[in-house]
Amino acid sequence: NAGVMQNPRHLVRRRGQEARLRCSPMKGHSHVYWYRQLPEEGLKFMVYLQKENIIDESGMPKERFSAEFPKEGPSILRIQQVVRGDSAAYFCASSPLRQGTDTQYFGPGTRLTVL
Amino acid sequence: AQKITQTQPGMFVQEKEAVTLDCTYDTSDQSYGLFWYKQPSSGEMIFLIYQGSYDEQNATEGRYSLNFQKARKSANLVISASQLGDSAMYFCAMREGGGATNKLIFGTGTLLAVQP
Numbered sequence: 001n002a003g004v005m006q007n008p009r010h011l012v013r014r015r016g017q018e019a020r021l022r023c024s025p026m027k028g029h030s031h032v033y034w035y036r037q038l039p040e041e042g043l044k045f046m047v048y049l050q051k052e053n054i055i056d057e058s059g060m061p062k063e064r065f066s067a068e069f070p071k072e073g074p075s076i077l078r079i080q081q082v083v084r085g086d087s088a089a090y091f092c093a094s095s096p097l098r099q100g101t102d103t104q105y106f107g108p109g110t111r112l113t114v115l
Numbered sequence: 116a117q118k119i120t121q122t123q124p125g126m127f128v129q130e131k132e133a134v135t136l137d138c139t140y141d142t143s144d145q146s147y148g149l150f151w152y153k154q155p156s157s158g159e160m161i162f163l164i165y166q167g168s169y170d171e172q173n174a175t176e177g178r179y180s181l182n183f184q185k186a187r188k189s190a191n192l193v194i195s196a197s198q199l200g201d202s203a204m205y206f207c208a209m210r211e212g213g214g215a216t217n218k219l220i221f222g223t224g225t226l227l228a229v230q231p
Contacts, residue, residue, distance in 0.1 A: 033218065042206055042221035043160070056216040091160060095217065103150065104219060106160035 002027065004094050004107035005074075012113045019079040019086070021110045025094030032075045033104055034067055037089040049075060082114045117142045119209050121222035128197045129230055135182070136192040136225045138207030144168075148210040149190040150219065151181065155203040163205075166190055194227075202229045 005024040013019050025032050031050055035043040048056040049069035060067065064082075069075040079086055089111050093104035118141040128134035140149065151163040166174045166181045174181040182191040194201055204226050208219040 031217065035219075035221075042223045043208075043219070045218040045220070048216055048218055056218060058216070059218070089158065093160075093219075102217065103162055103165055104217075105162060106152070108159045111158070 004029075004092055004105055006092050006107035006110050008110060009108060010111045010113070012115060013082050014115050015083055016081050019082050019112055021077040021079075021090050021092075021112070023075040023077070023092030023094075023107060025075070025092075026096075026105055029094035029096050029105075031095045031102070032069050033093045033095075034075075034077050035091045035093065037091060037109075039088070043091060046077075079112075082112075084114050087112055087114045117144075117147075117209060117211055117220050119207050119220055119222035121207055121225050123225045124223075125226040125228070127228050127230055128194075130199060131196055133193060133195045134197055134227065136194070136205050136207075136227065138190045138192065138222060140188050140190060140207075140209050142188075142209065142211070144211060149181070149183070150208040150210065151179070151190075151192045152206045152208060153201075153203045154206060154224070160206075164192070197229045199229050199231060202227060 007022050033048050034046040037043045045059040047060050047067045064080045066078045089109045091109045093106045095102040095104045120139045147168045149166045153161045164174050164176045164179045164181050166183045173183050178195045180193045204224045206224045207222045
């Protein structure tokens with residue numbers, strides 16, 4: 001059973017470009033979470049999605065960042081007009097259920113570098 | 116507001132010895148979950164162990180055990196018989212109970228170095 005897949009693993013963008021990060025949850029998981037890890041820090045929650053629905057986006061910056069989880073295909077975290085401060089590791093996690101002991105399993109992360 | 120505190124930025128332990136990584140939390144929820152994740156130098160986040168707030172027994176998973184002291188709001192990770200491969204960053208995290216969200220709140224981590 002494949003784990004959470006993220007691609008690309010490394011992404012380099014120039015300031016002002018767009019970054020698209022993809023996440024395929026584990027088989028059977030319908031809940032996806034995105035977290036950001038700045039250098040030397042712990043992970044910070046960004047957004048929680050189910051298929052075609054955003055459940056909680058309280059951790060998303062108000063501008064330039066968006067996320068989706070379509071009926072078919074991976075979840076996408078999109079960052080428009082990237083700035084140097086967006087450089088970080090972006091982790092996706094998935095879980096099968098919202099309630100109970102639903103452990104979140106993480107993907108390998110995408111390391112975004114903004115030049 | 117919910118908060119996770121890991122007061123040990125770094126720890127050393129001799130191979131084959133046990134080590135305890137500290138974690139305290141703050142929440143007003145009655146229902147919550149506590150997790151430990153390992154992040155090796157390769158960068159991935161590996162789930163280690165889970166403890167529910169209503170679980171009466173301390174969680175164990177192989178060489179990992181969670182010393183859950185609810186009254187003190189602590190959830191320390193104990194690694195027995197340390198191995199060189201245990202050298203990594205360790206994060207404690209809490210999931211808020213009830214409500215619409217299932218987000219995890221992470222501590223700042225403890226870097227563990229296992230010495231031969």
